Amino acid sequence: MSMAVGPYGQSQPSCFNHVKMGFVMGCALGMAAGVLSGTFSCLRIGMWGLKLMGRIWKTMMQSGGTFGTFMAFGMGVHC
Template sequence: MLVAESPYGQFQPSCFYRVKMGFVMGCAVGMEARTLFGTFSCLSMGMQGRELMGSVGKTRMQTGGTFGAFMAIRVDIQC
């Protein structure tokens, strides 16, 4: 959703759109980082199969949500 127009004729995204995109980008970065580090740590503990996938999946969602929330707050402060 485009709202304000700058003096140069280009539209600026709304604050809500920026916060939403900050949350989405934070989720993506947090989930991928946890996938890499979580997989290696679970493999080093000897997990296999369903136990490995369940553990990595759960921590991946938690980390993605947390990092996404912090990114959304950061963008909201900046608006």
């Protein structure tokens, strides 16, 4: 199987590497959005302390995983 070669002689990343990169980028963006939305929603209902941190962590992981999955799927379709 031949490798795709870029304009300067380096090989292009594989489709699996594109999917991994899409998941990591989507996860990072989703986690940032989860921190913002989780913080505002928890502070609005009056949470403080460890309860606040636990809820922000949960929101951050859920939104990061969800958006990362969608970005990985999109990058896979793009390949």
